[in-house]
Amino acid sequence: MKKKAVILTGAGISAESGISTFRDSDGLWERYRVEDVATPEAFARNPQMVLDFYNQRRRQLFQARPNEGHRQLVRLEEKYDVRVITQNIDNLHEQAGSSVVLHLHGLLTQARSSVDESLIVDIGSRDIRLGDRAPDGAQLRPHIVWFGEAVPNIEPAVRLCAEADVFVVIGTSMNVYPAAGLIHYVPSAARCYLIDPKAVPVSRPVTVVCQKAGTGVKVVVDELLSLA
Ligand code: NAD
Numbered sequence: 001m002k003k004k005a006v007i008l009t010g011a012g013i014s015a016e017s018g019i020s021t022f023r024d025s026d027g028l029w030e031r032y033r034v035e036d037v038a039t040p041e042a043f044a045r046n047p048q049m050v051l052d053f054y055n056q057r058r059r060q061l062f063q064a065r066p067n068e069g070h071r072q073l074v075r076l077e078e079k080y081d082v083r084v085i086t087q088n089i090d091n092l093h094e095q096a097g098s099s100v101v102l103h104l105h106g107l108l109t110q111a112r113s114s115v116d117e118s119l120i121v122d123i124g125s126r127d128i129r130l131g132d133r134a135p136d137g138a139q140l141r142p143h144i145v146w147f148g149e150a151v152p153n154i155e156p157a158v159r160l161c162a163e164a165d166v167f168v169v170i171g172t173s174m175n176v177y178p179a180a181g182l183i184h185y186v187p188s189a190a191r192c193y194l195i196d197p198k199a200v201p202v203s204r205p206v207t208v209v210c211q212k213a214g215t216g217v218k219v220v221v222d223e224l225l226s227l228a
Contacts, residue, residue, distance in 0.1 A: 003165040003228065005080040007073060008182060010087045012171020012196060013213045016067040017092055019060060022173070038146050043114070047139070048130060054142040055127040058108045061090045062125045069170065069213030070096035072221045079228035083160045087172060087179050089144055102160065104153050104179050110143035117152075154178050161185040168220060170195045171213050174202060193220045 011021035036042050037053040074097040076082050084093050084101045089108045093101045113119035113134030120143055121134065132140040145151050157179075161167065167186045174180040183202060186192065192206040195216035199208075209216040 002079065002081040004160075004163050005076055005082045005166040005168065005224065006160050006164040006186070007076075007082065007084045007168045007170065008086075008172065008179070009084060009093070009170045010172025010174075010176075010179075013069045013086075013217075014064070014067075014088055014090055014092055015171065016069065016212060016214045017064040017090075019064055019088075019090055019092075021171075022176075034147055038144070039148055040146055041148075043141060043146070047141075051128050051130065051142075054108065054144065057089070058125060058127070061092075061108050064090065064092065066092045066096035067214055069217040070098070072217040074098055076221050076224060079225055080166065085157045085160060085179075085182065087176060102153055102157055104145070104151055104157060106142070106144040108142070108144075111140040112143045113138045114141040151178055154182075157182055158185050162187070164190045166191050166193075166224060168193045168195065169200075169202070169206070170217065172196075172200070173198075174200050191224075195220060 015021050032053065037050055043050045070092050077099060084098050085104060086093060086101060087104050089106055091107060091109055109122060109124055110120050111123045111128050113136050115138040116136050119134045119136055128140050128142060134140050161182045162185045164186050167190050183204060192204065193209060194200060194202060194206040195209045195211065195213060197210060197212050209219050
């Protein structure tokens with residue numbers, strides 16, 4: 001039976017695809033305040049601004065392509081049962097060919113009812129406009145977990161982490177909870193790696209690959225494939 005490799009990714013894995021990270025100083029987010037565009041209060045106060053922000057993010061995604069980091073992770077499936085848990089709202093892991101991707105914070109290519117969070121629709125590259133309705137008649141909103149909202153996929157993510165033989169963290173500052181807490185559920189016997197060009201504090205021993213995802217993922221994948 002193949003060993004289970006759980007990969008936790010953040011904005012850093014998509015940086016080399018041209019999608020801005022959250023906290024790096026050149027980040028697009030520098031130009032926006034989280035409270036103005038990524039909270040339920042912002043949507044209640046100024047829905048047009050929030051829809052514009054995510055419509056821009058979606059257009060940017062449809063200009064982007066997976067990079068070597070996304071692609072190298074797919075190679076790992078030759079010898080491992082790979083589950084990707086991503087904080088990213090882009091679909092670049094899927095575009096690269098990863099088989100199992102769990103989105104913790106939602107997906108730009110989906111929208112949902114602003115009343116019933118279980119009513120989710122695929123929108124692809126389409127903008128969401130004021131007046132666009134979900135099947136229940138409520139205004140559509142981005143299918144994004146905003147700051148201050150519950151993270152419904154955290155339970156399945158915890159279950160995946162608890163079964164990991166290998167755990168790889170890529171391109172996340174480990175600042176956003178509950179995602180950052182997932183590492184605590186990984187069994188102590190698991191082989192752990194962290195790939196990031198900057199130092200990221202984590203609460204357990206990991207092999208650090210201090211490189212961008214575009215080169216660092218290959219280093220780790222080569223090592224894991226040679227061990228399997
Ligand atoms: P973050 O911006 O807090 O951290 C990004 C991390 O990536 C940093 O540690 C940085 O050093 C590292 N990094 C930068 N360039 C890299 C590269 N080329 N290769 C590897 N690592 C690189 O992002 P986060 O931890 O994911 O948390 C921010 C939140 O913002 C998340 O909730 C996420 O949903 C959201 N977000 C998503 C996207 C996306 O979908 N692509 C983009 C921006 C923000």
